[in-house]
Structures are given as C-alpha cells and as structure tokens.
C-alpha cells in the first residue's frame with residue numbers, strides 16, 4: 305500500500321482524523337458522493353504495503369455483523385462485490401432467554417423488506433474488512449497520511465488548523481494542515497474531543513465483552529443467535545468456513561469481576577462453561593480461539609457538530625455491542641454526512657467553494673437528519689441488556705411477553721427487523 309507524506313502546510317476541504325472503521329468508511333463515502341472534494345485521512349498507525357497485515361485497533365480479531373442497510377451502502381460504494389467473498393450471510397436471527405423455552409426468530413425470507421439480497425445482514429471478520437476498505441480507498445483521490453498522529457487542533461475562521469507528525473517521532477518537525485471541515489474519528493475516549501472542549505455523557509455497564517472465534521460441530525446454517533442470560537447477553541454470529549471447519553464469532557458479555565476468570569479458563573473448561581451457558585441451539589462447541597476482552601460503557605458526545613467540525617464513530621457514540629449496532633449506526637451517519645455535503649456541492653448556483661463543507665448550516669442539517677435514528681438505535685442498544693439481565697419476575701414476564709410478541713405479531717417483528725437492519729427510517 306502506498307503511504308503518502310504531506311508538504312509543510314496544505315489546504316484541503318476535509319481532514320478526517322482516525323483511519324478506523326468510521327474514518328475509512330467516511331473517506332470512501334465522501335469520495336463517492338462528493339467528487340472533486342479534496343480529502344485527507346490521517347491515521348496514527350503505519351499502513352503496511354501488504355494490506356493483509358493492517359494493524360489498526362478497528363481491524364483486530366473481532367467480527368462485525370453488518371446489517372442489510374449497511375450492505376446496501378457498501379453495494380453502492382462498489383465494496384460489497386469484494387466483501388461478499390469474506391462474508392457469512394445471516395439468513396435468520398434467533399433471540400432466546402436462558403432458562404425459558406420461548407424464543408423468537410426473524411428470517412430473511414419472511415422479513416424481505418428488511419433484507420438485502422436475501423440476507424438480514426452478513427458477518428465479516430474485521431481483519432478482512434480493513435484491507436478491503438483501504439484497497440477501495442486506493443482507487444479514490446483520498447490522500448492517506450500514515451503514520452500521522454494529529455497532536456493539536458485549533459479551530460479557525462476558515463475551519464481547522466491541524467498539526468501532525470509521524471507517530472512516535474516527537475522530535476520530528478510537526479507538519480500542518482488547514483481544513484475547511486475537520487472530522488474527528490479517533491475512537492472512544494477521544495483526546496481530540498477533550499482538546500476541543502467536547503464533553504461526553506457516560507454510563508458504566510460494569511461489564512466486559514469477551515470475543516473469540518469458536519469451532520462448531522455442525523453448520524450454523526446462517527443463523528445469528530442472540531441469547532440473554534441472567535449474567536449478560538451473548539451473541540453468536542455465523543462466520544465463513546475455514547479449512548472445512550464450521551465457525552462462529554462469539555461476543556459474550558460478562559460482569560466485572562467474572563470476565564478475567566472466564567477469559568483465563570483453559571480451552572476445555574471455556575468450551576464446557578460456554579456450552580452450559582449458551583445451551584445447544586447451535587450444537588456442540590468444539591474449539592475456541594484466543595479470547596479478547598473489551599470494557600463496555602455507553603459514551604455519547606454532547607455535541608457532534610460545530611462550524612468546521614463533525615464527530616463520527618466511537619468518539620460520537622460508543623454503544624453496547626450486543627445488538628451489533630455501533631458500526632452500522634456510524635455507517636448511516638457517514639452516508640448521511642457525505643450525501644448532505646454532496647447535495648450542497650451540486651445545488652445550482654451554490655458557491656460551494658466559498659461556503660465549504662464546514663459551513664454550520666450544512667452540518668446542522670446533517671445532525672437534524674441523524675438525530676432520530678441515533679436516539680432509536682442508542683436507546684435500543686442501551687435498554688435491551690439490562691432488561692434481559694434482570695432477575696426480577698416482572699421484567700422476566702415482560703421480556704417473555706416481548707419475545708412472544710416478536711414470535712407471533714408480524715407487524716412488531718417487521719418493525720423490529722427493519723430497526724435492526726438500519727432500514728427503519
């Protein structure tokens with residue numbers, strides 16, 4: 305992969321700081337919807353020539369459930385045709401509650417309005433997604449600066465003045481970049497947001513998500529399982545076969561104080577604990593890979609736009625991963641931002657060059673467009689885990705009634721499916 309270096313001071317239209325899932329996707333969407341826009345993507349980690357060895361936090365050993373709405377976006381970008389080779393289709397989602405026989409399921413065949421190409425979604429390993437996004441970026445005019453760590457930002461009348469240097473090269477002279485729009489996509493606990501005085505609201509979940517790849521004795525049949533237990537929710541997502549073996553990605557939410565013990569179990573004990581907690585709906589678990597733990601909280605930025613500034617990805621909203629909504633919500637945000645800017649650029653008579661992509665009216669229009677979906681999706685991800693984790697009889701009754709409703713009521717099921725697919729707007 306080509307790495308680029310910048311001249312001492314450069315003027316550009318949009319600077320995106322952070323080349324993770326959010327930043328790389330936004331760069332692609334801007335290049336697609338806003339041809340002619342001068343875009344730079346700055347990432348602190350180096351990008352190796354061999355994209356398969358991409359070593360960024362977003363593209364680690366996790367897998368991402370990509371909802372039907374997001375697949376549509378990737379299809380429009382021309383990324384889906386390459387991605388499908390690495391993706392396992394989700395044709396059914398089964399939701400169940402440990403200790404109760406009731407379960408509900410959504411199927412692509414039944415919920416066709418919430419499907420894309422016969423799928424409710426698809427699961428892709430992040431380590432495969434990253435290289436694909438970066439390969440797609442090579443075919444755009446986006447300037448990728450890496451390794452480039454943004455050390456300082458000053459908002460100016462013309463937008464934002466960034467200074468950056470190669471990560472770890474504190475003695476190197478900082479280079480500077482003047483951007484009409486700065487998009488911060490530097491992840492959760494964003495130092496740039498702090499520097500800009502943007503506060504966050506946080507709710508601690510006191511939980512960790514344990515993530516690993518498990519081997520299954522039988523084919524998963526394209527089923528994604530959401531299993532709620534009294535100690536936290538679990539998701540088991542279908543993965544493509546490897547060397548003829550059936551595989552699934554496990555996201556197992558554990559309470560604080562318990563996750564280190566579970567993560568430290570031998571493979572045999574881990575599998576037996578998993579089998580006991582998850583049950584037999586996916587058959588026998590036969591292997592477990594390395595287990596990684598992620599601390600969970602809800603973190604929401606109090607502002608997402610200002611003149612010359614927008615936030616996307618984890619720095620804007622960091623969600624509980626159980627419903628697999630974080631990246632999907634981010635992709636819809638990025639799609640909307642790129643479309644709003646693209647529309648403004650193509651308005652007849654608009655002097656876009658003068659007003660620029662950082663204009664407050666434009667960014668507020670984007671924010672108004674996104675508020676409803678963000679509120680729904682964040683509320684959905686935040687309220688479901690405690691509801692299902694509660695040992696209260698009343699809540700236990702309510703969630704069984706909820707599952708019953710999902711199992712029996714076509715309208716409720718269709719609404720739920722469309723929300724989960726990111727097509728509910």
Ligand SMILES: Cc1cc2nc3c(=O)[nH]c(=O)nc-3n(C[C@H](O)[C@H](O)[C@H](O)COP(=O)(O)OP(=O)(O)OC[C@H]3O[C@@H](n4cnc5c(N)ncnc54)[C@H](O)[C@@H]3O)c2cc1C
Nearest residue numbers: 322324325326348362369454490491617618628630631632
């Ligand atoms: C366990 C788990 C499972 C998940 N599963 C799903 C799922 O199935 N479906 C779904 O939709 N979502 C899922 N998510 C959410 C998804 O992972 C996030 O939406 C995604 O990681 C967003 O990444 P990001 O680009 O905002 O942040 P990051 O991945 O943190 O990327 C930020 C980037 O910015 C760079 N950076 C930071 N500071 C600077 C700087 N000063 N200068 C330059 N570069 C900088 C970093 O190096 C990094 O590459 C899951 C999350 C977790 C924790």
